Amino acid sequence: MQADYQLIIIGGGPAGLSAGLYAARGRIKTLLVEKGAPGGQVLLTDWVDNYPGFTEGVSGFELIEKMTAHVDRFGLEKKFAAVTRLDLPGPVKTVFLDNGEKLTCLSIILCTGARPRKLGVEGEEELTGQGVSYCATCDGPFYKGQEIAVVGGGNTAIQEALHLTKFADKVTVIHRRDELRATRILQEKAFANPRIDFLWNAQVRKIEGDANGVNNVQIAFKDGSAMDLAVTGIFILIGVAPNNEILPLEQLQVDDAGFIISNTEMETSIPGVYVAGDIRSKNFRQIVNAVGEGANAELSAEQFLAGRKHEAGPH
Ligand code: NAP
Secondary structure (H helix, E strand, O other): OOOOOEEEEEOOOHHHOOOOOOOOOOOEEEEEEEOOOOOOOHHHEEEOOOOOOOOOEEEEHHHHHHHHHHHHOOOEEEEEEEEEEEOOOOEEEEEEEEOOOOEEEEEEEEEEEEEOOOOOOOOOOOEOOOOOEOOOOHHHHHHHOOOEEEEOOOOHHHHHHHHHHOOOOOEEEEEEOOOOOHHHHHHHHHHHHEEEEEEEOOEEEEEEEOOOOOEEEEEEEEEOOOEEEEOEEEEEOOEEEOOOOOOOOOOOOOOOOEEEEOOOEEEOOOOOOEEOEEEEEEEEOHHHHHHHHHHHHHHHHHHHHHHOOOOOOOO
C-alpha cells in the first residue's frame, strides 16, 4: 500500500512528542504535525513538580524544550502547519493542511489535546485579555501588587493560585463547593499561604469592568446571598474542553464531552487510528499519563503496521 508516511502524529504536546520518540527509535517513517510551537498545555504551566526524575521540579517550558530535543536527537520529522480536515476510515488516511498540502499515511495518532474551559458568564468574553485570563503563567506578572481572583478548585486552579501569589498581594479562590478537588499537597500549601483567601459554595455570576479592564466580580452563594469582589484580574481555571474541531466526530467514537474513546491499547473505533493525551476520554489528565499513552499508542501503531494486530476498535 502506498502512502507518504507509515504514521502521522497530530499534535506536539507531551503525548505527541512521546509517540514521536518511540516512532523515531522504531524507524517508522513518521511525521509529527503541530500547528504552533510544540508543548501544548504544559506551556501554560509555570512549574511541574510531579514529573518523575526532575527531583527539584522543572518549568513547563524547560520540560518541553527537553522533550523536543529528545525527539530531534532521533531525527523525528516535524511539520508546522494546521490540520484542517482528516479522512480516517480507509486503509490509507489523509491529512489536509491549511497550506493546501494533502498527506497520506497508514496509521495516525491523535494528540490534539485540550484547552481551558470557559465559565460562560456575562463579561467573560468581552474582558478576555483585559483582566479575564486562562493562563496564570502568561498573565500573572501583570498583577504585581494587585488583588485578583481564581475560579476553580482543581489542581490547575490551586497550583496557579499559589503561583499568582508571587505577584498579587491577594488571591481569592472562588469555588462552587465547600472542599477542593486539588491534590492534598497543593491544598496544604494553599491553606498555609497568607495571600490566599477562599470563597466557598460560591459561583461567579458576572464579571464587570471598563476600558481599563476588570474591576468587579459579582458572586452568588449557595445559600442565596451575594457579594461584589473588587479585583483587577480573574483567572478562570475550571477544567478543559477537547480540541476536537478538526476531527471527524461522525467517524470516531467520542464521549458526551467530545473526548475520544479508546481502549487500554489507545485504539479508537477506527482501525489504524490511535489517541493519546488530553484529547482521550479518561479521568486523569497528567503529563505522565500523556507521555505513557503516547508510547502505548505508537507501539500499538507499530503492531498494526507490521500486520500483527488486524482490527482496532475500543468497545
Ligand atoms: P478539574 O480537575 O476538572 O477541576 C476543575 C475545577 O473547576 C473543579 O474544582 C470544578 O468544581 C470546577 N468547575 C468546573 N466547572 C465549573 C463551573 N462551570 N463553575 C465553577 N467551577 C467549575 O480541572 P483542572 O484543575 O483544570 O485539571 C485538569 C486535569 O489536569 C486534571 O486531571 C488535573 O488533575 C490535571 N492537572 C494536574 C496537575 C498536577 O498534577 N499538578 C496540575 C494541573 C492539572 P468541582 O470540584 O465542584 O467539580
